[in-house]
Amino acid sequence: MFADLSGTAFAEKASKSDYAIPAELKPVWTWKKGYSAEESQSFRRAYLPDSGVTANDIGSWAASRMSEIGPSAIVHRNGPVSALKTKPMPEIADVTATTALGTMTLREMMDDSRSRFKAITVVHKGKVVFEKYIGIRDWDNHLWASATKIFNGTLGYIISEEGLIDLEKPVPYYLPELKDTAWEGVKVADALHQRSGLDISESRLGSAPDHPVTLFYAIIGGDPNLPADVSLLYAVKASQKRLEPGETFEYSSINTHVITLILEKVTGKPIEDLITERIWSKAGMEGDGVLGLSADGEPMAFGAYAARLRDLARFGILFTPSWNTVAKERVVSENYFKKANAAAKREAYGRDYMSQRLIKDFGGTDIGASYQWDAVFPDGDLYKSGRTGQCLYVSPETDTVVVWYSSAYKAEIWVHAYAREIVKQVFRKK
Numbered sequence: 001m002f003a004d005l006s007g008t009a010f011a012e013k014a015s016k017s018d019y020a021i022p023a024e025l026k027p028v029w030t031w032k033k034g035y036s037a038e039e040s041q042s043f044r045r046a047y048l049p050d051s052g053v054t055a056n057d058i059g060s061w062a063a064s065r066m067s068e069i070g071p072s073a074i075v076h077r078n079g080p081v082s083a084l085k086t087k088p089m090p091e092i093a094d095v096t097a098t099t100a101l102g103t104m105t106l107r108e109m110m111d112d113s114r115s116r117f118k119a120i121t122v123v124h125k126g127k128v129v130f131e132k133y134i135g136i137r138d139w140d141n142h143l144w145a146s147a148t149k150i151f152n153g154t155l156g157y158i159i160s161e162e163g164l165i166d167l168e169k170p171v172p173y174y175l176p177e178l179k180d181t182a183w184e185g186v187k188v189a190d191a192l193h194q195r196s197g198l199d200i201s202e203s204r205l206g207s208a209p210d211h212p213v214t215l216f217y218a219i220i221g222g223d224p225n226l227p228a229d230v231s232l233l234y235a236v237k238a239s240q241k242r243l244e245p246g247e248t249f250e251y252s253s254i255n256t257h258v259i260t261l262i263l264e265k266v267t268g269k270p271i272e273d274l275i276t277e278r279i280w281s282k283a284g285m286e287g288d289g290v291l292g293l294s295a296d297g298e299p300m301a302f303g304a305y306a307a308r309l310r311d312l313a314r315f316g317i318l319f320t321p322s323w324n325t326v327a328k329e330r331v332v333s334e335n336y337f338k339k340a341n342a343a344a345k346r347e348a349y350g351r352d353y354m355s356q357r358l359i360k361d362f363g364g365t366d367i368g369a370s371y372q373w374d375a376v377f378p379d380g381d382l383y384k385s386g387r388t389g390q391c392l393y394v395s396p397e398t399d400t401v402v403v404w405y406s407s408a409y410k411a412e413i414w415v416h417a418y419a420r421e422i423v424k425q426v427f428r429k430k
Contacts, residue, residue, distance in 0.1 A: 016102025019114060021409045026057055027113040028135030028407060035061060044068060049221040053410075055388040060116065060407035063143040063388065064136055066306040067290050071297060073272040075280045075289035075305075082284025082314060082326035085127045092122055092130040095425050097417040099361070106418055110134055115415055117389070118142070120404040121313045122422060126325030128313075135407075141290055141306040142405045145386030148291075148305035150315075151275050152259040153372030156192045157336055158278060164266045167192060174262045177233065182241045188262060190245040191255040193343055193370045199242035200254040203353045212238040216254055222295025232257055232298050249345070249369050251354035256302035256372060271299045283318055283326045285311045303387070309405060312392060316401035319382065319394045337380060337396055344368025344376040358383075361417050381423065387411050393419035398427040 035043070043061040047069050051058040062069050093107040101112060110117050110132060118135035119142070121128060136142055159165050165174070167189035172178045174188070186196045204213040216235035218226055236254055243250075260271050267274060272291045280289060289311070292304025317323060318331045346368035349355045358375050359365055362383075368376045375383040384392040389406030393416070402419040 016104060017100060019100050019102075019413065021114050021116070022056075025116075025409065028060060028116050028118050030135075031061070032133065032135055032137070034137060040065075053387075055116070055407040055409055055411065059388075060118075060135070063405070063407050064140040064306070066141065066143055066292055066304065070295070071293040072304075073270070073291045073293060073299065075272050075291055075307075076276045077285040077288050077311075078276075078281035080284060081286050084123070084310065084313075084325070086131075087124075087127040087129050089122075089124070089129040089426065092422055092426055095418060095422050097415070097421040099415045099417055100413050101415070106422070109415055109418065115389075115413060116407045116409060117415065118405045118407060119309050120402070121309050123313050123317060123322075123401040124427060125399045126317060126320075126322030128310075133309075136309075136405065138310070139287070139308060141287065141308060143386070143388075143390070144303075144305045144307065144312065144392075145388060145390050146253070146303045147312070147384045147386040147390045147392045148301055148303055149253075149256045149372040150384050150392060151271075151279065151301055151305070152256050152263065153192065153370075154332065155263050155271075155274055155278060156188075156259050157332070157339070157371055159263060159266065160188075161333065161335075165262065171258060171262070174265050175258070178237065178258075181237050182239050183236075183258070185241070186245045188259075189343070191258045192372070193345070194249050194251055194255050194372070195246050195345070195348055196239075196250075196252070196255050196258075197241060197243040197245035197247065198239045198252075198254075200239050200252040201250040201352055202252055210238075212236070212240075212254065213252070216257075219296065220294050220300060231296050232294060233261075236261075247348055248351050249348045249355055250352040251374070253302040259372075260299060260301045271301045275301075279315065279318070279331060282329065282331055283311075283314045285314055287311060309403060312403045313401050316392055316394045316403055320396055320399050320401060322399055340370050340373070340376055340382070341368075341380065343370035345370070357414075358385075358416075361414065362420055363417075377420075379428075381420065383416065383419065385414060385416060389414050389416075391416055391419050393423070395423045395427070398423055400427050 095106045119133045122130035171183040171186050190196045212235045289307040292300045314326045317326050349368050373382045382394045389408035391404045393402040
């Protein structure tokens, strides 16, 4: 159905804003059934890191071909697949939300080529109640982008509950290599909850060639102008204090990478094995996951992971009362939710670009953040985004998970308002 909607009067009628994308971009549903051999080879040859950031047609291809564009590690599934039963609720397509595209139904938004929306799965009480694959196949491993950060948040919680990490200890207690740096005054909890107080906000990317955030991403991309022995740790060490630790939420992948390093140090295991053993192998996943590595072989568990959409949904189910529909043992303890809410520290939220964007898009100010979630709501709902519009939304109270993949051009359009509206309009009102 989608192949006939590009540029049609229907799409124009559904749209209620003047937002536009370049005319040369093809609708994502062009490749709903995959790419031809010729297209695949052409995109492999043409791919550059900037393509992934821009999310043009090459970047959209790369989002479901991560193992083809750089080094990677495998996160392994294990055991029987947890079969997800279905109980269709087609009325979910009628949920209305307001985004930069305008005010429209979920159905209209999915049919609007400007959204570059690829797939969605909604799970309620452990059953798939709504699912559409618009621009990918159901077995494609698609990029999570920064939704990957929740692995660190979840493992940080689990490992701290086991007593291997004391969240009140300073970061250099576990990473001696960060002694005599700005990390001396930063607690593990400050990095875990994105409140380190260091000048490492993602908004600083490109502010200066030698800024730690610019360096961090140059190292990720294997910038040929950098010395061969420069690692991500170099950018971490170069971070400088800007605010008092613990007082202000500022979104940063460097914080997340520090948590990865701590997890690896205290367990003696690479992060891909920790994800495999503690999470992925326990939830009856359909497929293996792909964890991206930097050009120097360092794990990018802050924003480079790819897996099937239903497996992202299974991960979300672990945070709901229906966790036992996918797992034999509880991965996230019941105490997690009290701690996540207590750590959300709403007075620290709303000052950086990420929190201001989410306050505007979700239409509320009583939001906080903790354990790498971008938003923790007063009703207990949890939200994590990915750069080009990926979504992981969990509502423990209503036993609902909403996940989707997008390749929003230049990350300009996030349609995350739909996730919360699906919960509010369909499940919370009951």
